[in-house]
Amino acid sequence: MERSVTHVALFAALVAVLGLVPQIALPGGVPVTAQSLGIMLCGTVLGARRGALAVGLFLLLVALGLPILTGGRGGLGVFAGPSVGFLLGFPVAAFVAGLVTERAALPIGWAAAAGAFLGGIVVLYVLGAAGWALMLGKSMAEVQVFLLGFLPGDLIKVALAGLITRSVARMRPGSLLSRPA
Amino acid sequence: MLGTGAGRCACDAGTFRLKGLEEVSPPSVAPGLLLDAVGYGVAGRPILSGLSAHLTERRIGIVGRNGSGKTSLLRLMAGLVRPTTGQVRVDGIDPAGDRKAVIRRLGLLFQNPDHQIIFPTVEEEIAFGLRQQGRSDAEARSRARAVLAAEGRAHWASAPVQTLSQGQRQYLCLMAVLAMEPSTLLLDEPFAALDLPTRARLERRLAGLPQRLVVISHDPAVLAGMDRVLWLEGGRLHLDGPAAEVLDAFSGAMIRAGEADADTDIPG
Amino acid sequence: MLTLTSPVETWLHRCPAGVKLAALAAVTVGLISMEGLVGPSLALVAVGALYLSCGLLRYGLRSLLPLWPFLLVLAVWHGWTGTLAEGGTVALRLITAVAAANLVTMTTRLTDMVTVLERLAGPLRHLGLPPRTLALALALVIRFIPVLSDRISTLRFAWAARSARRAGWAILVPTTLAALDDADRVAEALRARGGAG
Numbered sequence: 001m002e003r004s005v006t007h008v009a010l011f012a013a014l015v016a017v018l019g020l021v022p023q024i025a026l027p028g029g030v031p032v033t034a035q036s037l038g039i040m041l042c043g044t045v046l047g048a049r050r051g052a053l054a055v056g057l058f059l060l061l062v063a064l065g066l067p068i069l070t071g072g073r074g075g076l077g078v079f080a081g082p083s084v085g086f087l088l089g090f091p092v093a094a095f096v097a098g099l100v101t102e103r104a105a106l107p108i109g110w111a112a113a114a115g116a117f118l119g120g121i122v123v124l125y126v127l128g129a130a131g132w133a134l135m136l137g138k139s140m141a142e143v144q145v146f147l148l149g150f151l152p153g154d155l156i157k158v159a160l161a162g163l164i165t166r167s168v169a170r171m172r173p174g175s176l177l178s179r180p181a
Numbered sequence: 182m183l184g185t186g187a188g189r190c191a192c193d194a195g196t197f198r199l200k201g202l203e204e205v206s207p208p209s210v211a212p213g214l215l216l217d218a219v220g221y222g223v224a225g226r227p228i229l230s231g232l233s234a235h236l237t238e239r240r241i242g243i244v245g246r247n248g249s250g251k252t253s254l255l256r257l258m259a260g261l262v263r264p265t266t267g268q269v270r271v272d273g274i275d276p277a278g279d280r281k282a283v284i285r286r287l288g289l290l291f292q293n294p295d296h297q298i299i300f301p302t303v304e305e306e307i308a309f310g311l312r313q314q315g316r317s318d319a320e321a322r323s324r325a326r327a328v329l330a331a332e333g334r335a336h337w338a339s340a341p342v343q344t345l346s347q348g349q350r351q352y353l354c355l356m357a358v359l360a361m362e363p364s365t366l367l368l369d370e371p372f373a374a375l376d377l378p379t380r381a382r383l384e385r386r387l388a389g390l391p392q393r394l395v396v397i398s399h400d401p402a403v404l405a406g407m408d409r410v411l412w413l414e415g416g417r418l419h420l421d422g423p424a425a426e427v428l429d430a431f432s433g434a435m436i437r438a439g440e441a442d443a444d445t446d447i448p449g
Numbered sequence: 450m451l452t453l454t455s456p457v458e459t460w461l462h463r464c465p466a467g468v469k470l471a472a473l474a475a476v477t478v479g480l481i482s483m484e485g486l487v488g489p490s491l492a493l494v495a496v497g498a499l500y501l502s503c504g505l506l507r508y509g510l511r512s513l514l515p516l517w518p519f520l521l522v523l524a525v526w527h528g529w530t531g532t533l534a535e536g537g538t539v540a541l542r543l544i545t546a547v548a549a550a551n552l553v554t555m556t557t558r559l560t561d562m563v564t565v566l567e568r569l570a571g572p573l574r575h576l577g578l579p580p581r582t583l584a585l586a587l588a589l590v591i592r593f594i595p596v597l598s599d600r601i602s603t604l605r606f607a608w609a610a611r612s613a614r615r616a617g618w619a620i621l622v623p624t625t626l627a628a629l630d631d632a633d634r635v636a637e638a639l640r641a642r643g644g645a646g
Contacts, residue, residue, distance in 0.1 A: 002636040002644060005582060009589035010597075010632040014625070016590070017597040024618050034621065041625060057586055064562045065452045065554045068594070073515060075453045075554030080477065080546040082519045136523060137539040146522075160618050167622045168629070171301050171343050175629045261606045280613035289610035296600065297607040299619055313612035361611065 004050060007177060011042045011054035016061065016068035032153045035070045039090050040120040040161040043097030044112035045168055047178035052095035059087060085131015092127060093119040101165070101178045108169045108179055113162030120161070121154050212272050213237035214258055214365070214395070220266035221253055221416075228253045229416040232267070241395045242404030242424060244431050245413035246438075251397045252292075254413065255369050258395070259289050271365070285314065288358035288392075290368040294350035303329070303345070304338040307357045314361060328360045348379030355386070365393040372403060401428040401435075452559050459503035461556035466565045469553045476549050480542045486534060489541035496548045505555055512551045513544060520544075563587065585639075593631060600627045 018038035043051035058068070067074040079087060097112075097119030104111040125147050132143040169176045214236040221229040229250045245251045256262045257269050260276025260283050269276060276283040291297040300306040304325050311321035329335050337345075337353075345353060351371070358366065371387070372380045387394060388406075396404060404410055410427040412420040420427045455462075461469070476492070483489050500509040520540055527536025567580050574580060601624055608616040 002639040003632070005586055006589065006632040006636040006639065007629070009586045010593055010628045010635070012586075012590045013593040013597050014628045016594050017601060017624075020594075020598060021601055024616065024621070037621070041621075045625060045629070057590060060566075061587065061590060064566070065454055065557070065559055066591075067451065067453050071515070075512075075551055076473065077512065077547045077551035077554060080550040081516060082543065135539075135543060136519065137535070138526075160621070164618070164621050164625060167301050168625050171341060171622070171626060172629055175633070256606065259610055261609050280609070284611055284613060287610075289607075291603070291607060291610075295623075296603045299604065299608060299623055301622070310611035313614065357611070 007046055008050050008054045008057055011038075011046055011051070012057040012061070014038055015042065015055065015058045016066070019068050019070040020072075032156060033070045036090075036120065036154065037157040037160055037164075039094050040097050040116040040157065041164060043094035043099075043119055044101045044115050044161055044165040044178060045176060046098065047102050048095045048098030050177060051098040052091045055091040055094040059090065062087075082132055082135040083128070084135065086124065086128035088131070089124045089127030093124040095119070096123045097161075098178055107166075108176070109162045109166030112165035112178075113158050116158040116161035117155075120158060121151075125150075213393075215270040216258075216267070217270070218267035219257060219264045219269055221250075221257055221262070222265050227416060229257070229264075229413075232418050234411060234418065234421060236395065236409070238408035239393050240407045240409075241393070242407035242410040242428075243395065243397045243413060244401060244404055244410055244428065245399065246435070247399055249413040250416040251399075251413055252369055255289070255367050255395075255397055259283070259287055259367055261289075284310070284361065284363075286364050288361060288363035288366045290351075290354055290358055290366065290371055292370045292373055294347065294354045294374075297354050298342050298350060301341055301343075302338075303340050303342060303353055306342065306353060307360050310357055310361045325360060328356055332356060346379075348375050348383070351375060351379075351383065352386075355383070359390075363392060365395065366390065368394065368396045370398055371396065372398075372400075401432050404428060453554050454558050455503075455505060455508065455555045457504065459505065459556055461499070461503055461552070462558070464556070466557045466561040467568075469557060470565060473549055473553050477546050480546050483542065484538065486537050486541065489538055489545060493541055493545040493548070496545055496552065499552060500548070503552075503556065505552070508555065509548060509551060512555075513548060516544065516547060589635065596631065597624065597628060600624060 015035060015038040018034040021034060024032060024034050039055055042054045045051070046054060062069055062074045063076055063079060065075050069078060078084070097115035100115030100118050101108070101111045104114055106114065125144075129140055129143050129147060132138070132146070133140045136143065165176075165178075169179065174180075214234075216232045216234045216236075219229060219232040220227070232254070243251055243254060253262070257264055258271070258276065260269070260271070260278070260280065263277040271283055271286055274282050274286070276287065298306055300309055304322060307325035307328055308318075308321040311324050312318065316324065326335065326338055329337055334356075342350065342353065351374070368387075371383060375383060387396075396407070398404055404424060405428060407424040409422065410420075410424045410431075411418060412427050412431050420430055476496075480489065480492060483492065497506070497509075500506045520543075523536045523540050527533050563584070567584065570578070570580050570583050573583075601620065604620040604623055605616045608620060
């Protein structure tokens with residue numbers, strides 16, 4: 001029980017900290033913001049349930065007024081704005097990422113990448129676009145073009161989620177809650 | 182313990198300054214580590230002030246209590262942070278400005294190997310710095326293996342870092358740094374987390390190194406063999422001179438401090 | 450820990466958090482049903498007046514800045530399709546809702562929010578989440594944000610000591626491991642002190 005609580009809390013802190021660090025540099029020179037990568041990692045490393053709880057806990061702290069969203073944002077205002085679909089989609093994305101990582105009959109790196117893709121892109125984009133559509137008074141079809149801007153960076157993050165999860169699995173075989181040894 | 186026993190610096194005990202600082206050649210060509218009226222603060226909080234010293238000896242120690250600014254001084258010397266006032270020069274180079282040049286000259290060993298090791302296997306960790314110096318992947322890897330072989334640890338190459346003991350990890354950090362062939366090594370409390378036999382081994386290894394060593398410690402015993410020791414107190418250079426003299430004074434002061442019931446102020 | 454609450458005391462700070470949240474909920478629901486330009490404009494003016502009465506108007510305007518890309522898109526879209534009035538309604542509703550929500554955040558202290566949360570979370574006890582556990586989890590997150598932040602700093606320094614380039618994604622591996630290790634260590638400490646339930 002204690003282990004679940006602390007893992008959820010520590011990874012919520014990790015997502016927060018990844019919003020505070022400056023962008024991580026990539027070989028191609030494309031800087032990415034690390035927070036959404038952190039959300040995928042909650043799922044791929046902790047598994048569906050704890051991953052979703054970790055991200056949910058993170059959102060709770062954002063709502064309570066901590067400036068831990070990338071760019072130092074937070075508070076109730078972000079939930080009243082157009083990005084609310086993405087925000088509320090984060091825990092769902094983590095859940096899906098975790099579910100795929102747990103269940104996919106693939107080596108951990110590929111499973112994590114698949115999970116990050118299905119959760120962090122497919123599901124999250126749908127929910128995010130729905131949020132945009134609702135708040136901006138448009139249809140889903142009309143807003144989806146704006147998703148394209150996120151795609152390159154997020155595809156890189158999917159690959160990184162796979163690589164990082166695989167490294168973590170190799171270095172702490174017992175600790176990968178999504179694939180207990 | 183780590184030094185070669187030789188070397189004194191010309192210090193004026195009365196003013197605790199290096200005598201003849203005015204005679205040093207202009208900063209742009211002076212070899213060694215130069216601190217020129219260096220001050221450093223974070224978020225308005227002063228950590229170091231008024232530090233001036235020209236470090237050219239082969240074995241240099243920096244002693245001080247926890248919180249005296251030793252680690253910040255190390256970071257300034259390595260160019261990981263910029264001074265708020267004053268200048269730091271390594272062989273005439275600004276370490277914070279010319280990173281590429283400085284990583285060839287300075288190697289850094291942090292206190293806790295777990296906070297320093299980035300890669301999962303021994304070989305990758307050693308090869309990283311070599312790649313950053315411009316070598317190709319293959320070159321870096323083969324040089325890493327060569328370094329391991331030279332230390333009698335060729336079988337460590339594909340070992341996960343996780344399987345190494347604390348002392349072995351510290352050794353790995355040392356090998357990773359030495360592989361880059363720096364001329365100066367900065368070490369932050371290198372023995373803090375080690376048991377006695379491991380410490381003895383590391384001491385021996387360090388004593389045999391041809392590079393200049395700058396060692397930070399709160400333990401005077403570690404610095405007993407240094408050529409020169411700087412005592413940092415409250416972010417200022419309190420005493421600067423031969424090891425025996427400075428460490429004697431330091432030990433005395435620490436004993437007196439330990440007898441008083443203090444340390445109630447919160448530093449942050 | 451730095452929060453988004455305004456350090457300057459205003460009359461709204463003294464208003465109970467529960468009341469403010471309920472009012473915010475009412476305002477948001479009300480805005481959804483408002484059509485045309487008059488209703489939302491009046492609502493925005495009302496919210497603006499509240500800001501003014503607290504002396505937070507400038508701060509409030511600054512916290513609306515992140516909306517500008519969306520407002521730009523709306524302006525271009527509705528300008529292009531000749532439906533500016535419709536666009537205006539959407540924009541006004543959006544700005545008012547966000548401004549109202551931000552005002553609640555600015556005038557409510559973290560501790561007061563947590564108190565409301567604990568009351569609301571009471572019923573979750575029956576779903577297996579004791580309120581004490583939630584409080585513990587919140588405290589742990591706040592405690593460990595600076596710890597993990599320091600760890601990333603240290604890793605960045607360790608990278609910078611051997612590379613002239615900015616730290617790459619590889620430092621996220623030891624960072625994640627640090628989170629896992631700290632989680633194990635704290636769990637042990639908790640068990641030794643009686644558990645988390």
